[in-house]
Amino acid sequence: MAIHDCTGLRVRAGELRRLESTWSAVAGRADPPFLLRPSSLIGRIVGRTPDVNEEHRNLIRLALARYLGQVDPREAVWRDLARRHSLLPILPDWTGFVGLREDGAVFWVSEDDGSLSPDIDEHAAHLAKIRGSELFPELAFLAPTVSPDWVQCWSCGGSGRVIIEGKAGGNIRCLCGGIGSLPPDLAARLRRMRP
Numbered sequence: 001m002a003i004h005d006c007t008g009l010r011v012r013a014g015e016l017r018r019l020e021s022t023w024s025a026v027a028g029r030a031d032p033p034f035l036l037r038p039s040s041l042i043g044r045i046v047g048r049t050p051d052v053n054e055e056h057r058n059l060i061r062l063a064l065a066r067y068l069g070q071v072d073p074r075e076a077v078w079r080d081l082a083r084r085h086s087l088l089p090i091l092p093d094w095t096g097f098v099g100l101r102e103d104g105a106v107f108w109v110s111e112d113d114g115s116l117s118p119d120i121d122e123h124a125a126h127l128a129k130i131r132g133s134e135l136f137p138e139l140a141f142l143a144p145t146v147s148p149d150w151v152q153c154w155s156c157g158g159s160g161r162v163i164i165e166g167k168a169g170g171n172i173r174c175l176c177g178g179i180g181s182l183p184p185d186l187a188a189r190l191r192r193m194r195p
Contacts, residue, residue: 052104056141060102063136064088081109085116090132090142091124098128100142122186123175130177146179151187153180 052060068083078089078097087099087107096111098120106128108117120128126144133143152158153176160180162169175190176182182190 051141052102056104056139057102059138059141060088060100060104063138064102067136077111078109081111081114084114085109087116088132088136090135090139091128092131098124100128100132100139123190126183126186127173127177130179131173144179144183146181149184150181151184153182153187154191156180 064082064086067088068079070079078092081087081096082089082099085099085107087101087109089097089109090100090106091098096109099107099109101107105118106120106125108120108124109115110117129142129144133140153160153174156162156174156176158180160174160176160178162172162174164172
């Protein structure tokens, strides 16, 4: 069975399907986790979304208020953590989420103990901005702007979709976050980490 890249991890194709179905069954969510941990891939940076102006702050506040007003019981733990820390969950993961503060700072929030950490690796911050703009369309300003110097993703061949044994990987995200390319510095660091 072939081994495939998936958000920086290398797992067997059968394991990807098992992880996806387990996530959907246990969490009751359509979105599988990105399988990240704070500072697990590249090194520590303090995450911040650049150029957050007052309009952006208002949009983040409104998105957080809307999120906190949901009644889906499957999200109750994360809603409580989001309320406690005033953070909008923009990147779900197995044991917590990357949360966005209204000033643009991002933090790792652990579901296990409710702790908060400012240590977010560059790859997680990149994925969080992409996923946050998808989950909350009013936060489109989070999405990175692809420029000509970006490197085509080697995992998906630029399609933005993970292909497993000739088929699209469903809800499994590629390490590029689904946009088909990566910023050059991030691409170089991720390539150095490949076995």
